[in-house]
Amino acid sequence: MNDNKINNVLTFMSVVIVGTLLLSLLPAFNLGNFEFKKVDVVADIRIDEKDVDTDVIDTIRQTKPELVDICKTGIICIDDYSPQHNALNSFYDALDSSNRTVRIAYFGDSFIEGDLLTGSLRALFQKKYGGNGVGFVPVNCVTAGFRVSVVTSAVGWDEHCITDSIFSRKKQGISGHYFIPDTNSTATFSCRTVFGKEPDTCSMASFYFITDGNLKFTTTINRKIREEHSIKGSGNIQKVSVAGRIGHIRITINNPGVNTRFFGVTLDNENAGVAVDNFSLRGVSGETLKYIPEKTLRDFDSLRNYDLIILQYGLNVATKTGNNYSNYKKTMTGVINYLRNNFPNSSFMLVSVGDKAAKINGEMTTTPGAKNLLVTQQQIASECGIAFWNLMDAMTLDGGIVGYVKSKPSKANLDYTHINIRGGEQIARRLFETIEYEKQKYIEKKTQQIKKYENIFYKKN
Numbered sequence: 001m002n003d004n005k006i007n008n009v010l011t012f013m014s015v016v017i018v019g020t021l022l023l024s025l026l027p028a029f030n031l032g033n034f035e036f037k038k039v040d041v042v043a044d045i046r047i048d049e050k051d052v053d054t055d056v057i058d059t060i061r062q063t064k065p066e067l068v069d070i071c072k073t074g075i076i077c078i079d080d081y082s083p084q085h086n087a088l089n090s091f092y093d094a095l096d097s098s099n100r101t102v103r104i105a106y107f108g109d110s111f112i113e114g115d116l117l118t119g120s121l122r123a124l125f126q127k128k129y130g131g132n133g134v135g136f137v138p139v140n141c142v143t144a145g146f147r148v149s150v151v152t153s154a155v156g157w158d159e160h161c162i163t164d165s166i167f168s169r170k171k172q173g174i175s176g177h178y179f180i181p182d183t184n185s186t187a188t189f190s191c192r193t194v195f196g197k198e199p200d201t202c203s204m205a206s207f208y209f210i211t212d213g214n215l216k217f218t219t220t221i222n223r224k225i226r227e228e229h230s231i232k233g234s235g236n237i238q239k240v241s242v243a244g245r246i247g248h249i250r251i252t253i254n255n256p257g258v259n260t261r262f263f264g265v266t267l268d269n270e271n272a273g274v275a276v277d278n279f280s281l282r283g284v285s286g287e288t289l290k291y292i293p294e295k296t297l298r299d300f301d302s303l304r305n306y307d308l309i310i311l312q313y314g315l316n317v318a319t320k321t322g323n324n325y326s327n328y329k330k331t332m333t334g335v336i337n338y339l340r341n342n343f344p345n346s347s348f349m350l351v352s353v354g355d356k357a358a359k360i361n362g363e364m365t366t367t368p369g370a371k372n373l374l375v376t377q378q379q380i381a382s383e384c385g386i387a388f389w390n391l392m393d394a395m396t397l398d399g400g401i402v403g404y405v406k407s408k409p410s411k412a413n414l415d416y417t418h419i420n421i422r423g424g425e426q427i428a429r430r431l432f433e434t435i436e437y438e439k440q441k442y443i444e445k446k447t448q449q450i451k452k453y454e455n456i457f458y459k460k461n
Contacts, residue, residue: 003075108312113280115425122276132272133202173263215257237299286313297342314353322369349387355401357416
C-alpha cells in the first residue's frame with residue numbers, strides 16, 4: 001500500500017514537471033483582451049552569456065551632474081540631472097507651503113512591498129508635516145497577510161494582477177491590479193498597530209473604480225456608520241469618498257453594475273499633511289508601468305495629483321555578474337518619459353537598486369552586477385533629466401547589505417537582498433533626512449534670492 005502511494009506521488013510529480021516543460025515551449029500570445037505570458041522555469045538560475053564579465057563599469061563620474069552638492073557627513077545627496085537643476089523644487093515648495101495635502105507615489109518591486117520602507121517614510125513625513133492614514137491600498141494583494149500598516153480582507157472579487165498569466169492590460173489601474181465585483185462582494189480595511197504605537201486612523205476613505213452604471217454599494221465606518229452609494233456610468237475613473245475618524249472601513253457591493261472594475265481605496269487626509277502611496281509589485285523590473293493605459297494614468301493624475309513620483313526597481317534586473325543593461329536602460333528611459341507625459345505636474349526621482357551581495361572568492365560582498373546596474377540607473381536619470389538617489393551608497397553608510405544582515409537585531413534577510421522592517425526604517429530615515437537637507441538648502445537659497453531682488457527693487461525706487 002505504501003509503495004503504491006509513493007508511486008502515485010512520483011507519477012504526479014512527473015506529470016507536473018513534464019507539463020511545465022511543455023508550457024515553456026508555448027510562445028506568449030494575446031487572446032482578446034487577455035495576455036498569456038511565456039513560462040520560463042529556469043529564469044531565476046540562467047546566466048546569459050553576455051553577463052559573465054565581472055568587471056564593474058567605471059562611468060559614474062561621467063554621468064554626475066555638473067553642479068554636485070557637497071553633503072555633510074551621513075547624508076547621500078540627491079543628484080539633480082534636470083537642465084535647470086530644479087528637479088524637486090516644486091515638491092519642496094509644496095512641503096514648505098503646508099496649505100494642502102502633499103502626495104507622494106512610491107513605485108517599486110519586492111524591496112518595498114508590505115510597506116516596509118514606505119510605511120516608515122510616511123510616518124516621518126506625517127510626524128513633521130501632519131497627515132494620517134496609509135494612502136493607497138488595493139482591494140486585495142499578496143502582501144495582505146504581512147503588510148505592517150493596514151489589515152485587509154476581500155471576499156467575492158474576481159482579482160487580477162499584471163504578474164498573472166491571464167491579464168487584461170487595458171483594464172488595470174495604477175497599481176497593476178483590477179478587481180471585478182459581484183453581488184455581496186466585500187472588502188475591509190483596518191489600520192494596524194505597529195511596534196506598540198497607537199492604531200492609526202484616517203480622515204477620508206476614497207474608493208476608486210470605473211463603471212458603465214447601475215453600481216450600488218454600501219460603506220460602513222468603524223462598524224457603525226453606514227452610507228449607501230448609487231453610481232451613474234462614466235468613461236472616467238470615479239472616486240467616492242467618506243469622511244470621519246476612520247479606523248476601520250468596509251465596502252459591500254449591493255449591485256455590481258455594468259462593466260465595473262475597482263482599483264483600490266485611499267486612506268488619508270485629503271486636506272492637509274503628507275500622503276505616501278505604496279505601489280509595489282513583486283517580481284517586476286519597472287517596465288510593466290508602460291502598459292498602464294494613458295487614460296488611466298491621466299485619470300489618477302486628475303484625482304490624486306502627485307507632487308513627487310519615486311521609482312525604485314532593480315532586484316529583478318541585476319544578475320550576479322551582469323555588465324550590459326543597455327536594453328533595460330532603453331526600456332526604463334521610455335517608461336519614465338511615458339509617466340512624465342501623463343503626470344506633467346509631478347516631480348520625479350529615481351532611486352537606485354539596493355545593495356545586493358553574494359559569495360565571491362569565499363566572501364559575501366556586493367555583486368558586480370548590482371554595481372553595474374547602479375551606474376546604468378544613474379545614466380537613465382541623466383538622460384531623462386530627473387533626480388537620482390544612490391540607495392546603495394546610503395546602505396553602505398550602515399555597512400551595506402552584509403552589515404544589515406549581521407546587525408543585532410538584523411535589518412535584512414539571509415538572502416542578502418531583501419530588507420526587513422528594521423532595514424526599512426533605517427533606509428526611510430536616510431531618505432527622509434536627505435530630502436529635508438536638500439529642501440532646507442533650496443529654501444535658504446530661494447530666500448536669499450528673494451532678498452536680493454527686494455534690495456534691487458528698493459534701490460531703484
